Amino acid sequence: MKQHFLMKKRLSFLGFLLVLVGIACAAMTMTQFSIANSFSSIPKAMIWGCSNFYPTADSFTNFPDIMLKLQETLLISIASASVAAIFAFVFALLGSQVTKINNTLAAFSRFIANVFRNIDVSIWALVLLFSFGQSSLTGYFALFVASFGFLTRAFMETIDEVGSGAIEALRATGAHRFSIIFQAVLPMSMSQLISWVLFMIETNIRAATLVGILTGSGIGFIFDLYYKRMDYHSASLVVLAIVVSILVIEQISNYVRRAML
């Protein structure tokens, strides 16, 4: 009996694996992906990387340009996350179960957040390219819209989690809705909200590179420039600059998160 049970478990696990392999094969046919090709390309890429993809003294002449673009990208990432946070907070208040005004508005704000979050930032960039061209504003608004969608959802969950207790107590004193928001909801959720904004800034810096390549602005643009000129030493310097700034921002956010507890 017991052996039968174990047998069945193994069989179902085997079946699960087979399904996965089947899906993988189908996906490989679909994308014309070849395993052999990819295995051979990894060592090739490594050799190429070691022999070409590192900054040289020469590439450092581009360092001031890179820093300028990096600064622009960092500021865009921060500004888009911060402004999006304000809008997201309003929508989160309308959408959260504990602070909603009525069900229609709640459903509406959840719907908006859903649409904005589920359209990838690259698509927003391509759409906004029509109206803002190759300026910082395209990148800014693409990141803003994506941040808004994500933060609204995150804020809603945060406000739901801090719970209705204190909100109910303040309602019972006859406090106005705004008093409740500023005296109870914000103090209870502030550190968590800021934590989400910091996370969003990190995400935005990575996304800004992508958006920059698509729209020709910021750090993504300058990487694309060197990349297409096959100036890989300078391109690697750009990558280095991005990595360092992301790691630094991660450290700062971690410090702030601990301090806010």
Place this chain on the structure above:
Amino acid sequence: MAISPAAQPKMVNDGKPPLVNGRLKLRVLTKSMLAIRVTLIALAVLTVIGFMTFNYQEVHLLKGIATTFVNFKTIFASPQFSHFTFPEAVHQLLITLSLGVLTTLIGALIALFLSMLAAENLSNKTVSNSVKGLMAVIRAVPTVLWVLIFAVSAGLGSVAAVIGMSFHSISYLTKAYSESFEELDQGILEALQGCGAGWWQIICQAVLPSSLTSIVSWTFIRFEINFGVSVAMGAAAGAGGIGYDMFMDSAFYYNLHEMGVITYMILAVAMLLEYLSLQMKKRIRA
């Protein structure tokens, strides 16, 4: 941001609360309040500096926003095929989904091994920290750069896309898996070690079975993310699929109507995946 001990909440020592200019204070400044204020002020200042230094290139802000709304209306209100047909679009969408599937599976397979090294209770501190550090660095490089770097030697296409995209999946899943391993009851591990079970036996008999649910859930959540990444890589790094069509419509054909169709299709898939991954998240929490 050094915080002196004086910032800690102080008791009222003489039974009288402190009066400042004849007013009763509502609170004393604590470290966390200070941290929140400094962060908010810093964000506000940086945002203002950002707006002042943006490279506007003579784009009119309000006019741009107005155009954007008109464009949104075109996209969402009148979607229409012109360069390709619905079956072709579905085919491209399947390619994008397939990229996501492959990347997720490769990422999961490699992450499974790395996460055992990264979990503190299954590995030692040095190995764990170095794996985690390596993952942090990998995550710091944007996905699009991984793809483009690989494309130099492998050529633009699915191989470079899948390998490049796998890096972030590996890093993300290693973190997620190792954290779920670390949640395991230390007692179970010790009991098995006491029985003389080897490392692999412990992994196969205790670790994997008890964290299977969360492994499957995290993997699916990553798949949801990877779908979005595949769309983006199609647009920006020549990975093909629906993202590439979107890029062509935007950069060459200037066809907002077709972009509308594509947007709706991507939105539908993304929402379906999000719904499924929400169910998965509930399983992790439960």
Place this chain on the structure above:
Amino acid sequence: MTTLLQFKKVSKQYGSSTVALSDVNFSVNEGELVSIIGPSGAGKSTLLRCINRLIDATSGEIIFDGMDVLSIGRRNLKKLRTKIGMIFQNYNLVERLSVFENVLHGRLGYKTALVGALGFYHEEEKARALEILKSLGLEEQIYKRCDQLSGGQKQRVGIARALVQEPRVLLADEPIASLDPSSSKVIMDHLKNICETFGITVLVNLHQLDVALNYSDRIIGISSGRVVFDGMPSALTHDAIRQIYGSDPDGLNLNVERPKEVAQKR
């Protein structure tokens, strides 16, 4: 003695089928301490929340201080709520704020949206809050963050917040259900004291029968949303208890009220 609060044929339904209160009639005089007892889910919390309209009753009439509670408009509702203090089983404090700020929240009902949102309080209000905190033995804690307090201290902050409202009535929803026996006694003594010295009417939901018998002027027993007993503690016979709890009082395990009871109901 004047009647402060009157329930006339009050009913509350959730959805189309769940009946929380049905045909509830009773009245409370000024200055009384009335306990409302009954098993979990009998409708005690709903009943209290109908008084300050945190929950809207489905039908019937509630008269508080001459006002028809169910039909008043928004502005008057705010005024009504300032006259009704409320304390909760889970204290419902803003844990990250100081004790002093939490107590002053009781004044928010008297303020406009802007002043309240900014948290501006008059010096007289602060002085009054301090006085109340002192009388509850909390003057040492006023600048502590509420998450650093013990359960008994938190509940006293809750009481202080209700008292700075200068209420006519104090509603206490299971105030001691999350507390140990000695803290419970402190809290109940404070409630009794508030009732006797300030003449504030106190309505308290309890599931501890012994506490209700010790402290109340009057007891109202509720079972399945109906009032099944209303009278002096001395009149509470074994039969009445059996009717309230649906079983023999000696075999009752009265301490099983779940803390989530309130949250789940809404």
